[in-house]
Amino acid sequence: MNGRRVLGLCAAVLSLGLVAGCGGADNTAPATSTAVPLVSTGDLPRPQPGEVHLFGINDLHGNLQPPEGANGKVGMYTAGGAAYLAAHLARLKAAYPDSAVLSAGDNIGASPLVSSLFHDEPTIDFLNSVGVAASAVGNHEFDHGVTELRRLRQGGCAADGCAPGEPFTGAKFPYLAANVTDDNGRLPPGLTPWTMLELGGHKIGVIGTVTTETEHIVMPEGIRGYRFGDEAGAIDKYVPEMKAAGAETVVALLHDGGAQQTHGRPVDYNGCADISPDVKALAHKTDAAVSVLLTAHSHQAYNCTLEGKVVTQAASFGRLVTDVTLRFHDGKVEAAAVNRVVTRELTPTTTTAQLVNFFAAQAKPLAQRVIGSAAAAVPAEPAPAGDSPLGDVIADAMLDAMTNVQAVAAFMNPGGVRAGLTGGTITYEQAYTVQPFGNQVVAVALTGQQILNLLEQQWDNASKPDVLSVAGISYSYSDTASTGHKVIDDSVRVAGQPLNPAAVYRVSTNNFLAAGGDGFTVFEQGSETLVGPSDLDALESYLRSHGAVVPPAGRIEKH
Secondary structure (H helix, E strand, O other), X not given: OOOOOOOOHHHHHHOOOOEOOOOOOOOOOOOOOOOOOOOOOOOOOOOOOOEEEEEEEOOOOOOOOOOOHHHHEEEOEEOOOHHHHHHHHHHHHHHOOOEEEEEOOOOOOOOOHHHXXXXXXXXXXXXXXXOEEEEEOOHHHHOOHHHHHHHHHHOOOEOOEOOOOOOOOOOOOOEEOXXXXXXXXXXXXXXXXXXXXXXXXXXXXXXXEEOOOHHHHOOHHHHOOOEEOOHHHHHHHHHHHHHHOOOOEEEEEEEOOOOOOOOOOOOXXXXXXXXXXXXXXXXXXXOOOEEEEEOOOOOOXXXXXXXXXXXXXXOOOOOEEEEEEEEEEOOEEEEEEEEEEOOOOOOOXXXXXXXXXXXXXXXXXXXXXXXXXXXXXXXXXXXXXOOOHHHHHHHHHHHHHOHHHOOOEEEEOHHHOOOOEOOEEEEHHHHHHHOOOOOEEEEEEEEHHHHHHHHHHHHOOOOOOOOOEEEOEEEEEOOOOOOOOOEOOOOOEEOOEEOOOOOEEEEEEEHHHHOOHHHOHHHHHOEEEEEEEEHHHHHHHXXXXXXXXXXXOOOEEEO
16 A cells, blocks of 8 residues: 555544444444445355466555454455455465466565564564465555565575574565666566466466556655656556467456445445546556456455456455456356455464564564653654644654754654554554555754645645645645645745745754655755654654653644
8 A cells, every 4th residue: 555645544444434443342243224244255156167266465455463443344244354364365275276466566565563663574484384475566655666576586684684584585475567667677675566266277477567557655865776667568568478378268456446435325346336437447458368357555455347358456465355256158257256255254374474573573572661651642643734643743753853953843644544543551552554665764954835835735636636745834724726826825834934935944854854855846856864763763752751642733724
């Protein structure tokens, strides 16, 4: 998923109705006409002659332990957890031996501590253990740049040393990145555009792409020199090559996607209600030889037939598996699919449970350390004007961390706030869940006019504004004003004083934004960049020194 733009997933998914609530577990749907029936792996139909199955997952994000609250629900059904996912995949493989597991990307990145503390090596080990045959790269695979992605593919120790346990040997499956090239058309080291599967005597070309937004939502220096081109164009470019190699059909793993629009009704995870136009466009643009598009990135669930192609997505965090059936007969290929819930009522796979428990035990001393408290819940979701209460607290922490170099304001990107904080004790693990990217706090010198230009860039995103959370600065804006004139004249205050366009101000932010991330290129015009602590260290220091956090009132006004 868009790693640094997407807010707390509970609210994001609730808004589309996929998750019914953030309460406790309940695998029994209520007996109402609006309940979406459970479809899982307990009653699988017998395979027909000439039938091949593909099992698709996407956006696992290192969720090895069963996700909690809303993130562990599909409708009213409790779902997810690597050991349960492994058990369901084993059940599917037993029923359909001519099969393969595929991923549409974001296997890693923005991961819980049990995976990310060990550079997401546990997640790669898990995917190896369930026999993933190929994966598209997601934008989060590039969070730490192409060099780290190559290490995850090929194995070896991270720069800061080896993780505990067995030596890390890398992904046993190919990472596919057909639309990621340098100026000479070469892919990043260790990646390939497509691969061929041979199942049940049939050849299936599998190609992968990643959203073109990637260059704006990961650290720019990590992907410098690479372009993220049109996805459909990249797929179509390689179709003749795959067909020449004997592919009878092509399956595309696209780390891009959309959502159903159910207008208040519960989302059917096998439905296709008013699907996003961009999903239809992907189906329309891709070559007719492509029979299946396994999509990702938006963390939503749908199961569509568009332009004669099966187009699906399996939500996120290992809560669903897309079971694709390919039937080969008379030189033709017929495709169908069903999304199956990864319920927790079956016996979890022992080897997977042991893997997860090992790394959880390694992370436990750090995870449980208390670093602060909150007087009440501090939500990640935006206030009416667009800034987030928790985002504002993080901005406070970044400002506090750089007051020694006279920083007077701070900016935090909305997608960098991955979860809210509950009231009461705050542990390191909770803070890590909020900010899992490991960014650095920096201070940049900007003129007052550059700050105004920066604020106006919040409306450069065509789909919705990217309103930054702030500290030390306040202003008003009109959402209906013309582009470039949203911020109301003379409303901007820095440290309580009117903004002077000609003055120079030192502002604090994270190095992702400072490098022009999320399209905020004005930061790159700044001078005299000074480096501070990591964003997580800054937040911990702030929580320790400021007592119980009180959710702040909004600092921005929308007119």
